[in-house]
Structure formats: C-alpha cells, structure tokens
Amino acid sequence: MSFPPDSARQTSVTLEQVSLRFDRGVEALHDLNLRVGDGEFLSVVGPSGCGKSTMLRLVAGLLRPTSGSVHIGGDTKLAGRQTRRDISFVFQQPTLLPWRSVEKNVRLPLELRGRVGDEGRRRVAEVIDLVGLRDFARFYPAQLSGGMQMRVSLARALVTRPSLLILDEPFAALDDITRQRLNEELLALWGRDRFTAIFVTHNVSEAVFLSQRVVVMSARPGRVLAEVPVPFSFPRNAELRAEPDFARLTGDVSRTLRESFR
Amino acid sequence: MNPLLHRALALFLPPLVLFALVVIAWNGAVVYWELPPYLVPTPVAVLNVAKENRAALWSGALLTGKAALLGLLASLVVGILIAFVFSQSRLIQRAGYPYAIFLQTVPIVAIAPLIILWFGHGFQSIVIISFIVSLFPIITNTTTGLTTLDPNMVELFEVNNATRLQRLLKLQLPGAVPYIVAGARISSGLSVIGVIVGEFFAGFGGNKFGLGYLIYFANATLKTSYLFAAVISSTLLGLAMFALITGIGNLLTLRWRGTR
Ligand SMILES: Nc1ncnc2c1ncn2[C@@H]1O[C@H](COP(=O)(O)OP(=O)(O)O)[C@@H](O)[C@H]1O
Ligand SMILES: [Mg+2]
Secondary structure (H helix, E strand, O other), rough: OOOOHHHHHOOOOOEEEEEEEOOOOOOEEEEEEEEEEOOOEEEEEOOOOOHHHHHHHHHOOOOOOEEEEEEOOOOOOOHHHHHOOOEEEEOOOOOOOOOHHHOOOOOOOHOOOOOOOOOHHHHHHHHHHOOOHHOOOOHHHHHHOHHHHHHHHHHHHOOOOOEEEEEEEOOOOHHHHHHHHHHHHHHHHHHHOOEEEEEEEOHHHHHHHHHOOOEEEEEOEEEEEEEEEOOOOOOOHHHHOHHHHHHHHHHHHHHHHHHHOO | OOHHHHHHHHHHHHHHHHHHHHHHHHHHHHHOOOOOOOOOOOHHHHHHHHHHHHHHHHHHHHHHHHHHHHHHHHHHHHHHHHHHHHOHHHHHHHHHHHHHHOOOOOOOOHHHHHHHHHHHHOOHHHHHHHHHHHHHHHHHHHHHHHOOOOHHHHHHHHHOOHHHHHHHHHHHHHHHHHHHHHHHHHHHHHHHHHHHHHHHHHOOOOOEEEEHHHHHHHHHHHOOHHHHHHHHHHHHHHHHHHHHHHHHHHHOOOOOOOOO
C-alpha cells in the first residue's frame, strides 16, 4: 500500500464567518474568514489569547464552530474523521511519549492507522533521517535536547505524509539559534513535499522567513486584521534574514501586530 | 572512593547511626530507671531471645511475608481493574468512590473477625484482610494515573483518529505505570500490617505461625522480650517489602524517569 496517493493532495482550508464561543461564554473567534491555498505556507500572528490555537483546533476538527463553516479540501462537510486522516498537528511542546524511543514515537501515527508493515518501517526510518536524527532512533525523549525533541515531533507529524500540517508555536520554547535552524529545516521539508502549512507563532521574523503570506489576527475575539504577502522566492536560506527587504517587511508586520493589541 | 560504595554509605549510614543511638538510649533508660524486664527488656535481652527463637521468627516472617505479597498482588490486580472501570466514566467514578474510601476508613480490626467468620481460620482469610487494606492506594493512584492526561497528547490521539482502546493501551495504561508503582509502594507497608492484624485473630494455619500470631502469643503470655523481638522482626519485614517493591518499581519506570 502506498501512503496517501497524490490524488488525495488537494487539501485547502476555507473558514467562512467562523465564530466560536466556549461554554463559559468566552467568545474566542468572531466572524473569521480565512482561505489557505493548496500547498501554501501560511503563518498566523496575533496577540496571545486572541484565538490562534482555537482556530487551529477548528481546522483540525478538534472543535466545532458555534456558527460559520470550516471546509477542508473543497469538501463542503465540516472537518471530520475522514479528512482528519490527512492532517498532522505539531504542538508547542514536543508531546512525546516518554516510554517510547524516538523510532516508536515517530511510528505512533502509523500504528494508530494500523499501517506498520515493511513500508511503514521504511517511512519511519526515512523521516527520522530527514530531521537529522538517524543516530538517535533508539534514544528516549529524556535523552534528547529540546531542539531534538521538536525534530522528533516534526518527524512524527510527517510520517503519514499529511497534505495539511498545522503547527502551533512549535519552536517557541527553543533558543534562537535552534529555532532558526529548525525554520530552515522545516522550509526544506516543505519544499520537498509541498504540504499545506498553517504556522502559528509569536515571532514575526520567523513568520516572514517561513511563509508566503502572514495573517495578523486581532485581539480576542479573533478575526483577521491584515494579510501581508511575503514575496521572497524559494528556496530561502539563512542569508535572507540579513536582507533589507526582509527587515522592512518584518517591520511592517510588527507594526500591524502592535496595532492589533489596541 | 568507589562511587557505588559511597552511595551505599550515604544511604545506609545515617539510619544505622540513628539506630545505634536509639539502642544506646533504650539501654540507658532501662538501667537508669531500673525498669522491670516484663515492661521493657534491655536490647541485649531482646537480642538473646531473638537468637533463641530465630527459627520461629524466620519462618514466621516468611509466612507473614508470603501472605502480604499475595495480598498486595491481589490488591494490584483488583485495584487496577477497579481503577480502569472508574476511569471509563465520571458517573461510575462518583458512584463507586465513596465505597473505595470506605476501604480506607473502615477499622480493619473491626472487620477482621468478620472476614475470619466468612472465610475460616486460615491463610486465605489473612490474605483477604491484607488485600483489603492494600486496595485503596492502588485504586486511587491508578485512577489518577489513568485520568491525568496531557491535553495535547489526547489531541494528538484524536487527530490520528485513535479508538478508545488504542488510547487506553498506548497512552493511558503506560502513562499510569509510575502512579501504579507509587500506589504499590504505599500498599507494600499496609499489606504487612494487614497480615499482622489478620494473624492476631486467625494466626493458626496448620502448625505454622506468622509474626502477628507470635506478637499476640508473646503479649498474652507476658514474654516481653519475645514481643519486642517479634515486633522488630515485623518492622524489618515491612522494610524489606517496601525495598522490594521500590526496587521492582524503579526498574519498571526507568524510561518514564528518563534513563535507559
Ligand atoms: N476550552 C476552553 N474553554 C474556555 N475558554 C477557552 C478554552 N480554550 C481557550 N479558551 C479561551 O479562548 C481564548 C483564545 O484562546 P487560544 O485560542 O488558546 O488563544 P491563543 O492561542 O491565540 O493564545 C482565550 O481567552 C482562552 O482563555
Ligand atoms: Mg495558543
């Protein structure tokens, strides 16, 4: 069996007039409209508590909107069980099972799908290789640095060849150098597989470096305040961060973000 | 110095020094206040009695230890099953919890005679009493372990469309292991106490006597030195149980604690 056939790679995300009110009356999102193209790399920035994680959970089908609709891959249904198989989620914490080795943590999504045959094993080895952890496959999470743990988390997300990768401040807890290196690695992985990526971050420079478009959200209840296209061509490398255009765009986004704090 | 030896010394030296001090103070008190031996015997007298009766004390400790291990094992099996049922629904947990607490608050000396009435004067009744006093920490710890879940981990399983069974086997049960180990450590001491209480009431299993019966017998016949020897033996047995369970637990949770 092959991992999702190429015909399945049509996921794009559409949120229309999405509002979400939690049980205790907190309105996290209000009339949010957002469209993410096939294979697009989109970053989302916004004040803390503005509903970024909530929006990601809606897209992943972990929450349902109070009103409005969430479409995945042109599908008119809400994000549900079936489409979820094609989505991977990377959290701020590595969220690894401490009693499982790197290899077995990465294998988990395949196990849960009942797909650990020879091909599954090959795929596990391949993604571990891709994130540069070949020599650490048998290590346990506690034996790895924070950056390495996050690489394991990325490998686990990629093992199923998702067409949509959702990342919720994945590198926020890492030091700057490690964060930048992981940015470059993530971009290389994206260039290779061209999954759709929605990347939430607090770090404007990171958002600009990674994505084709940056969405700035308003303070709670969250909605889209501004969309900033990022024109730099791919592949991008570390030198981009030193370019004047990069600094100017980062400044623009930062200014918009400051306004969003009101 | 050899680091292993160093660690062993650091672990055992302080309690041994304390023990020596207590023995010296005890001896001093007996001599100073001229306490009669039937009230407080000297350490030397206790040691002599222990030596004379070492066969009985040893076989008593073995019998009591065996009953405690069986009681603890039974409480692990049943406690984990009950915790598993509790973890399946809040309603079930709310319904069952008061009865689990009952296990902890009921005075075991009050129900021990009842157990013996139902299950006879023998080994099985003693194991059942030990089982009852060991059960509560296993239930509460395991329930906590099964229901204390990292919300992100739960979402990870949900995004991957995991079934309830998959979540239980791959997330909840392994996650509960350190909690079960902690519960078993608490219960290891309780299980010995349970057996001793049981033996007070039903100490004759054929012609073999556990430490609890020896304590009862020594007390009833005012053999105070023997009583001291039996009490100290049962304390050592409790320590040994605790050490055994802690050792097994440490081995089981090596990975959970971040070393191989
Ligand atoms: N399960 C929940 N129940 C109630 N309120 C919640 C819940 N999850 C998040 N919130 C609230 O919704 C708002 C948005 O949260 P979140 O999406 O986590 O923000 P962000 O990720 O942008 O920091 C916050 O005010 C938060 O307190
Ligand atoms: Mg968040």
